[in-house]
Amino acid sequence: MADSTPQAAGLAQAASTSVPDQSGGTTSLLSLLGDNPYFGAGFGLLGVGAAMALLRQGAVRAGTLARRRLLVTLEIPSRDKSYLWFLQWMSSQGARTRTPHLSVETVFKQHENGTVYTEFSLVPGPGKHFFRWKGAWMQVERQRDGRLMDLTTGSPYETITITTLSRDRSLLSELLTEARARALARQEGKTVIFCSYGPEWRPFGQPRKRRPLASVVLDHGLKEHIVKDVRSFLDNGKWYLDRGIPYRRGYLLYGPPGSGKSSFIQALAGELGYNICLLNLSERGLTDDRLNHLLSNTPERSILLLEDVDAAFNQRAQSDKQGFASMVTFSGLLNALDGVAAAEERIIFMTTNHLERLDPALIRPGRVDMKALLGDASDHQIRQLFLRFYEGHEAKATAFVAACRERMAGGTRGVSAAALQGHFVFHRDNPDQALCQIDTLFQR
Structure with a gap:
């Protein structure tokens, strides 16, 4: 018995030393890792990175808040x-x-x-x-x-x-x-010319100085008659509305080339303080939908100008069968002018050198409310143009008109206002020379 007790005690002591203490092992592991310089450095970097991320996020939020409040x-x-x-x-x-x-x-x-x-x-x-x-x-x-x-x-x-x-x-x-x-x-004091670019109007070139209405010489009373009609239309919008009449007005200027059609429209726009929207019906890629959109969205205080309309549509049958390079049909043009979706408060001017080529449906009342012939220069135009270039030479103006009448009476074709202007510009400093060289005017 005496021998067994010490032996048991030794076994018990050995057993107690062989079983590890878990709490003590964890403590020793942490102590070991803590003594490791690499682990300490990594843990430090991780902490620094987390702190920097938090600071950065806070700075971003603070900057966003400051930007919202201060900027x-x-x-x-x-x-x-x-x-x-x-x-x-x-x-x-x-x-x-x-x-x-x-x-x-x-x-x-x-x-x-x-x-x-x-x-x-x-x-x-x-x-x-x-x-x-x-x-x-x-x-x-x-x-x-x-x-x-x-x-x-x-x-x-x-x-x-x-x-x-x-x-x-x-x-x-x-x-x-x-x-x-x-x-x-x-x-x-200038007139802006708008042209179509895709589905919208954009200024074309620099604004031009307004042309004085007095600089355009038409036959006696014609210019005043058109201007009076346009002003009456602009001043009577309520009159149209009360009677259920579409508030739009169409004008057709026809006559030989050089008679002053485009010049008069430009001068009229300057007189009214309006701009000009120039639309070419022969433009490639122009369709009925885009035409209707352009005519319905013209810039404010603008005159819509369709020049040489006969070049695009001269016969309805030809247009409806094969169309034109622009793919605009004749019926599409008619609907854009006065169809259900046609725009209000609109002034349209059309010009043509050949009235006989236009379809009657295009120039009927409602689409064209006034037609005006701008033909070869009359005696009144010839005299007024002469006096504009040579002010005060009344007698020579009378002689120049008589000389022109004499040559036209002999079967010579009439002279246009553009030809007269070119003749006077060439002899701008010498009215006598302009009178002596009158034959060169008719030879052109």
Whole structure:
């Protein structure tokens, strides 16, 4: 018994030392990992990374919040009218705009005599620009979308974003108002010619100086009669509405080339303060739907001009069978002029050199309300044109008219107003020479 007790005690002691203590093992493992320099460095980096991520996320949220509270942005898409107004305004700021990105806009015009006129203007290009206006700093970012393009011009859609402090929010409206005023000031006293580009109207070239109505000489009383009718139409919109009459008016000017049809329309637009929307019915790709859309969405205060309408449609049967290069049918044109979907508050002028070629359905009342013949120059026109170039030479004007009548009485064809003007321009400093060389006028 004495021997067994010590032996059992030894076995028990051995057994107790052979069974590991789990809590002590975990503690020793953590102590071992804690003493490992690589683990300590990795754990430290992990903590630093997590802290940086939290700080970054907090900074982003703080920046977004500050931007919402402190900054305001204005977006101007290229489809908006104020887009070009703002670009023109910004280019006029000159040295006040700090920008390393510029684009060039070239105005090129070649005259008939061979001289060339070229003008370059630098405008802010794509990128970020900074400028100071009325004590406020503004950032302008011009961006181009390479995925979306205007199919009519091939140019990508653009967006201008203006950013400034929220306290200067009111300056954005003032800026756009000033840009609009400057753009309209450039057109003040001028006539804008619009042409169709796809489904919309766009200005063609630079605005032209308004032509004085007095510069166009028509037969006695004809000019005043047309102007009076147009003004009566514009002043009596309620009269049309009360009687259920479509508020639109159509005019047809016909006569030989050079009789002043287009010149008179341009002068009339200047007299009324209107612009001109020039539509070519022979334009390739023009369809009935697009024609109807264009006629229904003409710019405000504009005269719609269809020149040489006989060249597009001279016979209904020919047009309905094979159409024309523009794919506009005759019935499509008639519906666009006065169909159910035809626009109101519209003035249309048509011109033709051959009235007999037009289908009666095109020039019936309701589509054409007034027809006016602008033929060869009458005695009144010849005299007035002579006096416009040689003021005060009444006797020579009478002699010039008599000489013209004498030659036309002998079977010589009449002379157009354009030919007379060319003759007087050639002899602009010598009325006697213009009278002596009158035979060259009729030889042309």
